[in-house]
Amino acid sequence: MTSHKWLIKNGQFAVSDPEWRIVKGYMLVENDKISYIGEKLPEGEEETTAFDGKNLLFIPGLINTHGHAAMSLLRGYGDDLALQIWLQEKMWPMEEKFTADDVYWGASLSILEMIKGGTTAFLDMYDQMNQVAKVVEESGIRASLMRGVIGFGSDELRASKLAEATSFAKEWNGQASGRITTMLSPHAPYTCGPEFIEKFVQAAHDLDLPLHTHMSETKAEVEQNVKDYGLRPVAHLEKLGFFSRPSLVAHAVHLTDEEIEILAKYNVAVAHNPGSNLKLASGVARVPDLLKAGVVVSLATDGPASNNNLDMFEEMRLAALIHKGVSGDPTAVPATEALRMGTEYGAKSIYVEDTGTLAVGKKADFVAIDLDQAHFLPYSDLISHVVYSASAKDVKHVWVDGKQLLKDGEALTLDEERIKREAESAFKGLKAR
Amino acid sequence: MTSHKWLIKNGQFAVSDPEWRIVKGYMLVENDKISYIGEKLPEGEEETTAFDGKNLLFIPGLINTHGHAAMSLLRGYGDDLALQIWLQEKMWPMEEKFTADDVYWGASLSILEMIKGGTTAFLDMYDQMNQVAKVVEESGIRASLMRGVIGFGSDELRASKLAEATSFAKEWNGQASGRITTMLSPHAPYTCGPEFIEKFVQAAHDLDLPLHTHMSETKAEVEQNVKDYGLRPVAHLEKLGFFSRPSLVAHAVHLTDEEIEILAKYNVAVAHNPGSNLKLASGVARVPDLLKAGVVVSLATDGPASNNNLDMFEEMRLAALIHKGVSGDPTAVPATEALRMGTEYGAKSIYVEDTGTLAVGKKADFVAIDLDQAHFLPYSDLISHVVYSASAKDVKHVWVDGKQLLKDGEALTLDEERIKREAESAFKGLKAR
Numbered sequence: 078m079t080s081h082k083w084l085i086k087n088g089q090f091a092v093s094d095p096e097w098r099i100v101k102g103y104m105l106v107e108n109d110k111i112s113y114i115g116e117k118l119p120e121g122e123e124e125t126t127a128f129d130g131k132n133l134l135f136i137p138g139l140i141n142t143h144g145h146a147a148m149s150l151l152r153g154y155g156d157d158l159a160l161q162i163w164l165q166e167k168m169w170p171m172e173e174k175f176t177a178d179d180v181y182w183g184a185s186l187s188i189l190e191m192i193k194g195g196t197t198a199f200l201d202m203y204d205q206m207n208q209v210a211k212v213v214e215e216s217g218i219r220a221s222l223m224r225g226v227i228g229f230g231s232d233e234l235r236a237s238k239l240a241e242a243t244s245f246a247k248e249w250n251g252q253a254s255g256r257i258t259t260m261l262s263p264h265a266p267y268t269c270g271p272e273f274i275e276k277f278v279q280a281a282h283d284l285d286l287p288l289h290t291h292m293s294e295t296k297a298e299v300e301q302n303v304k305d306y307g308l309r310p311v312a313h314l315e316k317l318g319f320f321s322r323p324s325l326v327a328h329a330v331h332l333t334d335e336e337i338e339i340l341a342k343y344n345v346a347v348a349h350n351p352g353s354n355l356k357l358a359s360g361v362a363r364v365p366d367l368l369k370a371g372v373v374v375s376l377a378t379d380g381p382a383s384n385n386n387l388d389m390f391e392e393m394r395l396a397a398l399i400h401k402g403v404s405g406d407p408t409a410v411p412a413t414e415a416l417r418m419g420t421e422y423g424a425k426s427i428y429v430e431d432t433g434t435l436a437v438g439k440k441a442d443f444v445a446i447d448l449d450q451a452h453f454l455p456y457s458d459l460i461s462h463v464v465y466s467a468s469a470k471d472v473k474h475v476w477v478d479g480k481q482l483l484k485d486g487e488a489l490t491l492d493e494e495r496i497k498r499e500a501e502s503a504f505k506g507l508k509a510r
Numbered sequence: 511m512t513s514h515k516w517l518i519k520n521g522q523f524a525v526s527d528p529e530w531r532i533v534k535g536y537m538l539v540e541n542d543k544i545s546y547i548g549e550k551l552p553e554g555e556e557e558t559t560a561f562d563g564k565n566l567l568f569i570p571g572l573i574n575t576h577g578h579a580a581m582s583l584l585r586g587y588g589d590d591l592a593l594q595i596w597l598q599e600k601m602w603p604m605e606e607k608f609t610a611d612d613v614y615w616g617a618s619l620s621i622l623e624m625i626k627g628g629t630t631a632f633l634d635m636y637d638q639m640n641q642v643a644k645v646v647e648e649s650g651i652r653a654s655l656m657r658g659v660i661g662f663g664s665d666e667l668r669a670s671k672l673a674e675a676t677s678f679a680k681e682w683n684g685q686a687s688g689r690i691t692t693m694l695s696p697h698a699p700y701t702c703g704p705e706f707i708e709k710f711v712q713a714a715h716d717l718d719l720p721l722h723t724h725m726s727e728t729k730a731e732v733e734q735n736v737k738d739y740g741l742r743p744v745a746h747l748e749k750l751g752f753f754s755r756p757s758l759v760a761h762a763v764h765l766t767d768e769e770i771e772i773l774a775k776y777n778v779a780v781a782h783n784p785g786s787n788l789k790l791a792s793g794v795a796r797v798p799d800l801l802k803a804g805v806v807v808s809l810a811t812d813g814p815a816s817n818n819n820l821d822m823f824e825e826m827r828l829a830a831l832i833h834k835g836v837s838g839d840p841t842a843v844p845a846t847e848a849l850r851m852g853t854e855y856g857a858k859s860i861y862v863e864d865t866g867t868l869a870v871g872k873k874a875d876f877v878a879i880d881l882d883q884a885h886f887l888p889y890s891d892l893i894s895h896v897v898y899s900a901s902a903k904d905v906k907h908v909w910v911d912g913k914q915l916l917k918d919g920e921a922l923t924l925d926e927e928r929i930k931r932e933a934e935s936a937f938k939g940l941k942a943r
Contacts, residue, residue, distance in 0.1 A: 149887070152885075152887070152888065152890060153888070153890035153891040153894040153898070153899070154890045156845055156898065157840065157841050157844035157845060157846075159841065194885075352831060356834060356835075356840070358835060358840035359835070360838065361836070385894065385895070385898035386899040391827075394824075395831075397590075398785060398788035401788055401791040402787060402791060402792070402793060403794070403836070404791070405791050405793065407590065407592055407593060407596070407790055408590050408592065409791070411589070411590035412590060413590075449930070451623040451626060451929070452585075452819045452821070452902070454585070454934055454937075455583060455933055455938075456934060457587045459586075461586040461589045461818065462585075462818070465586070465589065465817070466585070466819040468821070468901040469885070470901060470903035497882070497884060500888055501887055503888075504890060505888075
């Protein structure tokens with residue numbers, strides 16, 4: 078661990094203990110942790126050497142709890158199509174051709190975009206995850222990584238994929254000074270048979286890791302589950318012991334009241350992907366009901382091909398907006414809750430609970446937003462502004478583990494020009510092959 | 511009219527004749543109009559003196575067809591509240607206190623934000639409209655302006671407000687080198703009695719002006735209309751002769767099939783406010799059905815207090831996303847249509863049809879987007895990127911009537927620092943009074 082020290086003065090800090098409030102003053106970061114937040118200069122520190130936080134709002138780093146970073150290479154390659162055409166004619170044929178380099182540059186492009194937009198931690202479920210892990214290591218971002226396994230094909234193929242997933246999870250858990258953690262991840266109940274899912278559950282117990290999967294994203298998939306197994310996905314996964322592990326399910330759009338109760342009972346976290354769910358016409362998840370039931374609901378972009386950006390401010394805003402519009406209740410998912418979903422609940426969802434809030438003892442993963450802009454005036458309510466007015470490009474500086482990754486909008490750990498060039502060239506290569 | 515000439519080289523130009531396509535090459539602007547778009551250097555022009563459009567995507571200026579610019583002073587002042595509490599306890603008591611200066615600085619703040627975000631024309635319905643008109647004149651933006659009249663109070667009060675609305679409309683129509691046009695605007699059927707609305711219709715005939723109003727924003731308001739007048743708002747307005755004038759209705763969230771037919775029959779345009787409708791929990795307008803029926807549907811932010819920004823890219827994205835999610839049809843409102851709603855259909859909606867597309871003979875209202883950014887890579891489909899990935903802050907340059915208003919993100923015609931300072935001070939003054 079490199080040693081870091083940051084004393085920030087003149088800042089406004091969004092803390093949530095337990096209500097959101099803005100502390101005006103100082104924050105001290107020592108090494109990878111926050112050691113002080115308060116109105117007064119911390120004892121023994123010198124005002125003169127401090128980083129000037131004037132016109133900056135400091136918020137916890139945003140946490141993107143479900144995605145497929147390498148798919149940035151397919152951004153805009155197929156839009157406004159029926160789901161099966163999009164998958165079968167656009168995504169899958171291209172993804173089949175992905176080389177290790179493609180995954181490396183695709184992940185680099187996404188991680189660059191995420192850091193520039195204030196995301197300090199993300200979950201990634203994909204193939205060739207060593208490549209993603211390498212970029213995480215180099216970039217300084219935090220990530221929960223997993224090999225997402227589709228269970229089609231022969232028993233041998235399945236066994237080798239499971240072995241790959243577990244060996245990746247073992248090898249990389251705790252790497253990059255602890256910034257990388259891992260999970261195990263069967264892709265979905267509709268792509269993995271029950272016995273195969275049970276093997277993942279067993280492996281998760283053996284390795285003491287959480288589980289992640291896609292669940293109940295579309296209505297058709299829920300109906301297919303009932304047809305195939307006589308159960309809706311939640312009861313199906315419950316029966317397979319999935320929820321006996323700490324677990325995070327992505328999407329959870331189509332849920333009954335009983336299913337919400339089961340998720341709450343097992344403390345299953347939900348990665349809500351409002352942009353992707355809308356774009357792919359999957360529907361609108363029952364987020365207000367989930368939150369009411371005490372389920373931890375976090376936010377995610379999903380892959381960049383179904384979003385099409387990785388702007389977590391947009392996901393917070395969508396979460397705050399769509400549930401009001403659809404339920405008819407203007408108090409549904411208030412800004413304060415949307416910001417928690419993008420930060421604190423994200424940390425819980427990926428089981429990295431020493432992040433997600435600005436508080437003494439927490440990891441120094443934080444973001445400075447440039448408040449000196451027309452769309453943030455007047456300074457009536459900064460939490461409202463973060464959720465209802467801000468976008469990725471309002472982010473000026475980003476720190477993870479106390480290390481600055483973005484300075485005045487410029488990435489410090491990644492070669493932006495090279496990444497853009499290589500990503501464009503990778504896309505052209507994929508189209509040409 | 512000041513004379514302007516811009517020869518742009520190395521640019522990518524989004525034209526729509528009739529399908530969207532990207533022309534790579536040159537655009538020539540002479541005075542207030544586009545005189546050439548093509549792959550080759552226009553005859554008689556010199557390459558060396560041209561403005562370099564490298565890494566820039568040129569799109570028609572965005573057109574925001576419904577709003578209340580001065581309400582930027584109330585951004586974030588009341589969120590996540592039930593509509594009546596928001597209006598009665600937050601908005602109205604503050605708006606009552608608005609001085610001419612407040613309207614001036616509120617409108618300045620909004621117009622600054624709009625120009626910075628690529629909006630080249632907007633519709634504004636508010637009080638003290640002389641102030642808004644002044645800012646439009648100074649800033650160089652284009653606008654359709656109108657005094658929005660609430661018909662409560664005595665006959666005398668109503669008569670004086672109508673007189674104020676018509677005299678404003680007469681005085682300012684065609685001002686600012688033609689950049690200002692005007693309409694007449696009774697606020698809504700639920701705030702203006704039938705006879706009062708008929709007076710507006712008559713005045714619109716007398717002055718040969720279009721009409722604008724809020725219509726069917728909430729379910730409660732539709733029910734009240736039926737209770738009060740025995741008709742839903744569309745039939746009610748039809749009966750009052752409203753649609754005998756070129757007319758634009760804002761919101762139109764709650765419509766029956768028959769109402770959609772009536773709107774189509776009279777060529778009534780609809781200003782769709784997806785962000786505001788969601789935030790105020792009004793519901794989701796039947797946009798795919800309206801478009802299918804041939805109704806011109808444009809996009810709008812509504813006032814900044816119910817949005818809370820004036821980012822038209824966000825409204826295009828919301829329009830493209832929510833109707834897919836709610837209808838279950840991933841082909842609903844494709845990116846190509848959302849971009850038309852934000853540009854060409856906007857021009858039709860505010861009856862300024864010589865704007866809204868990049869084409870020879872059209873007004874030179876256009877925007878350059880900085881493509882050299884992670885979230886626009888790979889360059890797979892630039893129209894998709896504009897709708898699904900871009901935000902206000904990706905706008906680098908803006909021109910209206912051939913005059914550059916924004917250069918490298920800096921406003922050329924407005925004093926940004928002063929506006930921010932005055933807006934903050936106006937907000938503090940309103941709270942203190």
